[in-house]
Amino acid sequence: MDHRLLRTFVTTAQSPTFGAAAARLRITQPALTKQVQQLERLAGTVLFVRGRRGARLTAAGRTLLAEATELDRRLREFDHRLRRLAAGEEGHLALGFGLSSIELAPSLVARFRDRCPEITVALDDLPSSVQVERLRTGRLDGAFVRMPVPPDLEAIPLARDRLAIASARGVEPPGTGVLAAWLEDHPLVRLRPARGPGLTAQVDGMLEELGCRPEIVQEADDLQTVLALTAAHLGVAVVPASAERIAPPGVQLVAIDAPRAEWEVGFAWNPAATSGALRRFLPLLDRGGA
Amino acid sequence: MDHRLLRTFVTTAQSPTFGAAAARLRITQPALTKQVQQLERLAGTVLFVRGRRGARLTAAGRTLLAEATELDRRLREFDHRLRRLAAGEEGHLALGFGLSSIELAPSLVARFRDRCPEITVALDDLPSSVQVERLRTGRLDGAFVRMPVPPDLEAIPLARDRLAIASARGVEPPGTGVLAAWLEDHPLVRLRPARGPGLTAQVDGMLEELGCRPEIVQEADDLQTVLALTAAHLGVAVVPASAERIAPPGVQLVAIDAPRAEWEVGFAWNPAATSGALRRFLPLLDRGGA
DNA sequence: GTGATCCATTCCGCAAGGTTATCGCAGGCC
DNA sequence: GGCCTGCGATAACCTTGCGGAATGGATCAC
Structure with missing residues (x-):
């Protein structure tokens, strides 16, 4: 029929x-x-x-x-x-974000919701590896990820972020030159690796570069907890500088000026599966992320 | 789409x-x-x-x-x-019937409902002129009508019916020979012409043939009422012999043996609009109406 | 390397659907 | 009665596009 x-x-x-x-x-x-x-x-x-x-x-x-x-x-x-x-006058946009884009994602999504209220947006907090897999299988339309991305995905860079030492106020980290020695004396609170593989790898890489292996006193399931524990003098932490935004008052962040302390955050999507909604979203990045 | x-x-x-x-x-x-x-x-x-x-x-x-x-x-x-x-395993059959088929229609429809329970049947009591018009415009699938029918409709004859004198028991109508004179003395109860144009024409035709113009004492809206009034000695009536079926106990029907007292009843349909349901119905007539 | 698997592409034949032109039929109107 | 008009059916033709067969290309397993 x-x-x-x-x-x-x-x-x-x-x-x-x-x-x-x-x-x-x-x-x-x-x-x-x-x-x-x-x-x-x-x-x-x-x-x-x-x-x-x-x-x-x-x-x-x-x-x-x-x-x-x-x-x-x-x-x-x-x-x-x-x-x-x-x-693109209607639709659904499934986005992913992770620790590396704590600052970027919410504001951009808020702007998009404001501009395209007919398009519903789902924003999922996922490990970057899962994000990439879901971009590949079409379960996500786009994601805020640590650059670079696998070659089968497309991405545009949005911002640079760097690692920072988070410590309770009064516990002042030293300059980069003596940071390694300082860290040996200050045990670390860190994010459980499974919760942020990308961030963990970044931190480990930098520490290796500095040649120090600090003691881990505690692992936590999210950055907020890590920062809270830091504020409680349990130890210090290495976190993204952008975590400033979610840091409790008793914590200070000091950016680290080391070779492998910096990375780029971008927005990635699957060029083989771009939706109309995504096409409405992408222009926002050029103007908003530059 | x-x-x-x-x-x-x-x-x-x-x-x-x-x-x-x-x-x-x-x-x-x-x-x-x-x-x-x-x-x-x-x-x-x-x-x-x-x-x-x-x-x-x-x-x-x-x-x-x-x-x-x-x-x-x-x-x-x-x-x-x-x-x-x-x-024809499902559907709807819109049928019409009139005074000329009081006996036929209900029993045939009951048999059809029994045989094809998936097909819903609507049975409307309508003047024959309306039936013909509705057959033409497709609002009826078929109808029990007085034969013959207009040439653009198809029909098969089912039964003969004839006029009968309905009178209260004890009021015996005479033989056909002296019927005209008898009727002059016995006022008629009759069906309102608008309610049965075909039957009225048939009765009038026969009376004209007999050369008598009886007095009309009462008109009624349906045959049941006519017969009831007859039973009440208000007068006698000329009705289809098949009305025997609906006659109250106090009424007797005596068939009239006159030239224009007989007619044929058939089932008519529009050959340009036969439905699947109708095709299931027609075979019943060949076996059931012969 | 080789084969297997899966999707994309190309080319061809054919059926389906649309258009134009024409017919048949039934009223309505001089 | 003859003619015109309006409506649906039919015929002939043409275009479109769908489906099938063969093939290509990429990727993965062995």
């Missing part, structure tokens, strides 16, 4: 003559006659009685009309929704 | 690979690929992420799937209903 036939049936039922129905459907009358005949062949029943003054539904036709009208309406709505989806 | 594309979308979403979906749809994989591409062009969005191990829905595709599935299901149901309608 074709939408075309359905539409023809409904329109013809509402029109006084075949000719009028054909005009409304923007086809010629013979084409409409053929469609009606095809319908009647399908139903095995005459649906219209052709008279001198046009055509009227038979009893059999009348029993089908209500259902056909409803179906036609729903199909039109579906079409309409498809068009809006294509135009 | 074509049902074909809808079906393809839903099936592909439920299949691990394009090849599997194509097999389920009984088409080849290139054909399916083209349909999916067409869909994605319509939606302006990639709907499936093609990977090494098949294709999976994107987030955008997932938002469409529920609605598409529902629409697909309803379209299938509509198809199914059309097929059942065509096969």
Whole structure:
């Protein structure tokens, strides 16, 4: 059962003559006659009685009309929704973000929600490895990730971030030159590696670069907790400088000026699966992230 | 939006690979690929992420799937209903009957309901002129009518009926020879002409043939009332002999043996508008009406 | 490397649908 | 009665586009 036939049936039922129905459907009358005949062949029943003054539904036709009208309406709505989806006037945007974009993601998403209120946005906090996998399988439309990204994904850089020493106020970290020695004396609170593989790797890499292996006194499940423990003098921590935004009052962050302490944060997406909603989102980055 | 594309979308979403979906749809994989591409062009969005191990829905595709599935299901149901309608396994039969078929119609319809319980039957009591008009405009599938019928309708004869004198028991009508004179002395109760134009014409014709113009003492709106008034000795009546079936105990019917007292009752339908349900009904007449 | 698997592309044949032109039929109107 | 008009059906033709077969290309397993 074709939408075309359905539409023809409904329109013809509402029109006084075949000719009028054909005009409304923007086809010629013979084409409409053929469609009606095809319908009647399908139903095995005459649906219209052709008279001198046009055509009227038979009893059999009348029993089908209500259902056909409803179906036609729903199909039109579906079409309409498809068009809006294509135009990006409606839709859903599934985004991911992680520790590396604590600062960026919420503000950008807020701006997007403001600009495109018809598009619903889901923002999931996920480890970057999961984000990449979901971008590949299409479960995410885009994600804020640590750069660079695998070559099959596309990405634009948004901001640089760097590691910082988080310590309770009064516990002053030294300059970079003596940081390694200082860290040997100050045990670390750190994020559980499984909760932030990317960040953990970044920290480990930098520490290795500095040539120090500080003691780990505690692991926590999220940055907020790490910072809270730091404020409680349990130890110091190495966190993204952008975590300033979520740091409790008793904690100070001092950026580290070391070779591998810096990285780039960007927005990544799967060029093989860009949605209309995503196409509405991307322009925001050029203006907002530069 | 074509049902074909809808079906393809839903099936592909439920299949691990394009090849599997194509097999389920009984088409080849290139054909399916083209349909999916067409869909994605319509939606302006990639709907499936093609990977090494098949294709999976994107987030955008997932938002469409529920609605598409529902629409697909309803379209299938509509198809199914059309097929059942065509096969006459389901449907609706709008029949008309009148005074001339008081006896025939109910029993035949009861037999049909018994045999084809899936087909709903509407039985309307209508003047024969209205019946013919509704047969022409397709509002009735068939009707029990006084024969003959206009040439654009088809009909098969079912039974003969004849006029009868209805009188209260004890009031014995004479033989046909002296009926005219007897009637001059016995005022008539009759059906209001508008309620049974055919029957009235038949009665008037016969009376004219007999050369008598009896007095009308009362008109009533239906045969039951006519017979009841007859039982109450208000007068006698000329009614179809088949009205025996609905006559109250105090009334006797004596058939009239006069030239224009007899007519044929048949079943008529519009050959230009025969429905599947009607095709199931017609065979009953050959066996049941002969 | 080789084969297997899966999707994309190309090309071809054919059926389906649309248009134009014409017919048949039934009223309505001089 | 003859003619015109309006409506649906039919015929002939043409275009479109869908489906099938063959092939390509990428990726993964062995």
